[in-house]
Amino acid sequence: MKKKILMRGNDAVAEAVIRAGCRHYYGYPITPQNEIPEYLAQKFPELGGTFVQAESEIAAACMVLGSSAAGVRTMTSTSSPGMTLKLEAISYMSGARLPCVIVNVMRGGPGLGNIAGSQSDYFQATKGGAHGDYQSIVLAPENVQEFADQTMLAFDLSDKYRVVAMVLGDGYLGQMSEPVVLPDPVQSVPKKPWALTGKKGRDQQVLASLRLLPDALGNHNIDLQNLYAEITKAEVRFDSYMTEDADYLIVAYGTCARVSRTAIKALRNSGIKVGLFRPITLWPFPSAQIGELAKKVKKILTIEMCMGQMVQDVRLSVGCKTEVDLYGVAGGVIPDVDKIVERIKSYE
Amino acid sequence: MSNKIYEFPKSIKKDVIPHYCGGCAHGVVHKLIGQVMDELGIQGDVILAAPVGCAVFAYRYLDIDGLESPHGRAGAVATGLKRAHPDKIVMTYQGDGDLLAIGASETLHAANRGEGIVTFFVNNAIYGMTGGQMAPTTMPGQVSSTTPFGRKVEDAGYPMKGCELLNTLERPYYIERCSTHDVKHILKTKAAIKKAFEYQKENKGYCLVEILGICTTNWGMGAVESTEWLIKEMLPYFPLKVFRDKGVRTDA
Amino acid sequence: MHKEMIIAGFGGQGVLVAGKIACIAAMTEGKHVSHIPSYGAEMRGGTAHCGVVISDEPVSSPVVVNPDICMVFSTPSLNKFEPRLKKGGILIYNTSLIKEKPKRDDIVAIAIDANDISLKHGSKNGMNMAMLGALVKKVPEIAKLDSLKAALDEGMTERNKKHNPTNATIMTDAYNLIS
Numbered sequence: 187m188k189k190k191i192l193m194r195g196n197d198a199v200a201e202a203v204i205r206a207g208c209r210h211y212y213g214y215p216i217t218p219q220n221e222i223p224e225y226l227a228q229k230f231p232e233l234g235g236t237f238v239q240a241e242s243e244i245a246a247a248c249m250v251l252g253s254s255a256a257g258v259r260t261m262t263s264t265s266s267p268g269m270t271l272k273l274e275a276i277s278y279m280s281g282a283r284l285p286c287v288i289v290n291v292m293r294g295g296p297g298l299g300n301i302a303g304s305q306s307d308y309f310q311a312t313k314g315g316a317h318g319d320y321q322s323i324v325l326a327p328e329n330v331q332e333f334a335d336q337t338m339l340a341f342d343l344s345d346k347y348r349v350v351a352m353v354l355g356d357g358y359l360g361q362m363s364e365p366v367v368l369p370d371p372v373q374s375v376p377k378k379p380w381a382l383t384g385k386k387g388r389d390q391q392v393l394a395s396l397r398l399l400p401d402a403l404g405n406h407n408i409d410l411q412n413l414y415a416e417i418t419k420a421e422v423r424f425d426s427y428m429t430e431d432a433d434y435l436i437v438a439y440g441t442c443a444r445v446s447r448t449a450i451k452a453l454r455n456s457g458i459k460v461g462l463f464r465p466i467t468l469w470p471f472p473s474a475q476i477g478e479l480a481k482k483v484k485k486i487l488t489i490e491m492c493m494g495q496m497v498q499d500v501r502l503s504v505g506c507k508t509e510v511d512l513y514g515v516a517g518g519v520i521p522d523v524d525k526i527v528e529r530i531k532s533y534e
Numbered sequence: 535m536s537n538k539i540y541e542f543p544k545s546i547k548k549d550v551i552p553h554y555c556g557g558c559a560h561g562v563v564h565k566l567i568g569q570v571m572d573e574l575g576i577q578g579d580v581i582l583a584a585p586v587g588c589a590v591f592a593y594r595y596l597d598i599d600g601l602e603s604p605h606g607r608a609g610a611v612a613t614g615l616k617r618a619h620p621d622k623i624v625m626t627y628q629g630d631g632d633l634l635a636i637g638a639s640e641t642l643h644a645a646n647r648g649e650g651i652v653t654f655f656v657n658n659a660i661y662g663m664t665g666g667q668m669a670p671t672t673m674p675g676q677v678s679s680t681t682p683f684g685r686k687v688e689d690a691g692y693p694m695k696g697c698e699l700l701n702t703l704e705r706p707y708y709i710e711r712c713s714t715h716d717v718k719h720i721l722k723t724k725a726a727i728k729k730a731f732e733y734q735k736e737n738k739g740y741c742l743v744e745i746l747g748i749c750t751t752n753w754g755m756g757a758v759e760s761t762e763w764l765i766k767e768m769l770p771y772f773p774l775k776v777f778r779d780k781g782v783r784t785d786a
Numbered sequence: 787m788h789k790e791m792i793i794a795g796f797g798g799q800g801v802l803v804a805g806k807i808a809c810i811a812a813m814t815e816g817k818h819v820s821h822i823p824s825y826g827a828e829m830r831g832g833t834a835h836c837g838v839v840i841s842d843e844p845v846s847s848p849v850v851v852n853p854d855i856c857m858v859f860s861t862p863s864l865n866k867f868e869p870r871l872k873k874g875g876i877l878i879y880n881t882s883l884i885k886e887k888p889k890r891d892d893i894v895a896i897a898i899d900a901n902d903i904s905l906k907h908g909s910k911n912g913m914n915m916a917m918l919g920a921l922v923k924k925v926p927e928i929a930k931l932d933s934l935k936a937a938l939d940e941g942m943t944e945r946n947k948k949h950n951p952t953n954a955t956i957m958t959d960a961y962n963l964i965s
Binding site: 210212236238244246248249250254255260282385390391395396 | 583598603609611613615617618
């Protein structure tokens with residue numbers, strides 16, 4: 187068995203970036219994710235990597251765009267207010283089919299909000315955020331181990347489909363230390379024949395989102411939608427806990443899922459059968475799986491560290507099959523186990 | 535025996551009709567860039583970070599690898615390209631709004647880091663693509679669609695001088711302002727473009743060539759009148775000179 | 787077993803390192819652990835604290851609001867965290883620097899002259915190690931003294947590893963001094 191080490195979430199992400207074969211990082215300081223750039227600034231020189239502290243979040247994301255077009259594995263990390271500024275480049279990259287990884291260590295909003303953990307960027311991450319019909323793959327870790335593992339997975343998925351892949355953590359996952367078994371380094375990174383290298387020995391290559399003619403842009407969008415349908419078919423990921431015999435179902439991701447497990451144990455000790463469904467991909471969202479479970483339970487409780495964003499996807503997945511309730515907390519508060527227990531008991 | 539005195543540059547696509555207006559400076563500048571790439575044999579090594587603005591389709595006319603940038607971000611996009619391909623020549627081609635308004639931060643910081651890129655900056659004192667709005671380089675009193683009574687400096691400030699601004703930084707290697715208002719100056723522009731590309735080949739660092747040009751359509755004047763306006767209004771404010779050339783030994 | 791702990795003091799007193807060493811020691815004994823520092827604006831102004839959870843079950847929330855155990859290195863930290871301690875909780879406080887007495891009578895307060903113990907072994911910086919020694923003596927469920935000493939190998943930076951033998955001695959001494 188490989189050795190477990192105690193590691194801070196942000197540090198584990200940075201180490202996973204290195205192990206994913208990524209040697210290009212562009213970023214801008216923002217709490218609570220600063221340990222990611224700091225770790226890479228320390229390690230990249232000896233690995234021959236490129237670390238640039240950009241003049242802005244906007245520029246950092248555009249540097250990612252440029253290096254992605256050059257064909258290398260590239261990434262940036264940020265936290266919520268910075269994510270808003272990166273959206274411009276994400277829309278362009280989505281339109282030009284440029285892969286990259288973005289880690290968002292979410293903090294509370296709106297505006298400057300605060301630096302505590304939050305989940306209030308769900309809409310921004312999964313419903314676009316920037317302009318145009320596009321989707322990013324969105325992975326949601328619930329512990330430091332998954333934060334590292336999903337960072338590596340994000341590079342693979344991003345390269346496989348040529349889409350932006352985002353790892354949506356939160357301030358708590360970024361700042362907390364937990365035992366982690368670091369993933370093995372990749373042996374090679376994918377070749378990208380579409381990359382820009384100068385046209386020597388071949389025809390000109392252009393990477394752009396611009397399609398001036400309506401038909402051309404329309405067809406481009408249809409191609410993108412087909413790609414998104416393919417991803418939805420192949421890449422939905424989720425986890426379930428004690429759902430087989432559950433009368434009530436909690437749907438929660440990330441930090442909220444951890445707390446939910448503790449509440450479920452307490453509820454089961456008092457004879458109430460509750461299960462947890464945890465989306466791991468927030469996009470593509472595991473709608474079908476939630477829809478199936480909805481047929482078997484009396485009520486669903488969605489728990490989020492925001493005022494209710496994922497709950498909308500849960501309700502769409504459930505339709506009229508059963509009632510969907512929300513327990514949302516904001517401002518950097520972690521949902522309280524006792525309150526979850528109390529809420530579920532109130533359904534009896 | 536006959537001597538070939540002119541050849542269409544092979545770095546420019548012969549079969550594509552550009553969308554630029556009659557009299558526009560972009561066509562001239564494209565041709566100069568194409569000629570220089572031919573002369574230096576670098577066509578296969580150049581990657582373009584295109585702007586948003588009239589030259590958004592520059593990669594349709596220049597037969598080189600091309601990448602779209604979000605508006606104003608070519609300096610950052612080129613940074614990413616160059617850092618991943620240190621052995622290639624990375625160029626940006628930007629207008630005044632792209633380079634000095636929305637992209638001012640990216641421009642200044644790419645120059646300040648001394649990125650190994652060359653920027654060709656076409657200054658025609660107006661937003662062309664969007665239909666003639668005020669640019670950061672629009673002249674005092676100049677009428678545009680968003681300064682219908684002329685640019686008021688007490689409201690919009692004075693036109694920004696890109697070369698002078700960048701010349702305050704330590705890292706840029708070469709900064710020159712040129713113009714396209716007559717043949718003599720077009721040839722000087724070509725020499726500047728060539729020098730900038732040569733410096734890129736030698737990996738000397740950040741180069742910027744600003745090129746003044748006319749915009750007949752949005753200035754609402756004919757080509758002759760526009761040229762006269764450029765000479766009369768723009769040249770005194772935007773002096774043509776080499777601001778910085780670290781490749782010239784001054785101690786000789 | 788499930789213990790939630792807050793370790794608090796001035797910046798530079800080794801608050802975060804103490805939490806990390808305790809976590810590593812418990813982790814090597816197969817327990818579930820989490821450690822989260824105060825960060826950002828919260829860590830400016832000279833005080834630092836971290837929340838540590840050590841449990842037989844997977845840790846749900848890493849954030850500690852009302853701890854079972856409080857280790858305070860300085861007077862402001864005592865004032866801030868004593869009120870938050872659970873009823874019947876354990877307060878370990880550094881009497882080398884804290885001249886006030888804890889106010890509550892519904893908690894177990896353990897006084898330790900941690901700086902003096904450290905200085906006795908020739909170290910100006912081993913106060914946090916003395917606190918840890920006292921901790922595992924009073925709350926043996928967290929980790930054995932040997933695990934704590936072994937955790938120094940993984941938990942200390944390369945630069946500070948040379949102090950590990952001294953730090954282990956300080957831990958042991960504090961452990962033995964606490965009844």
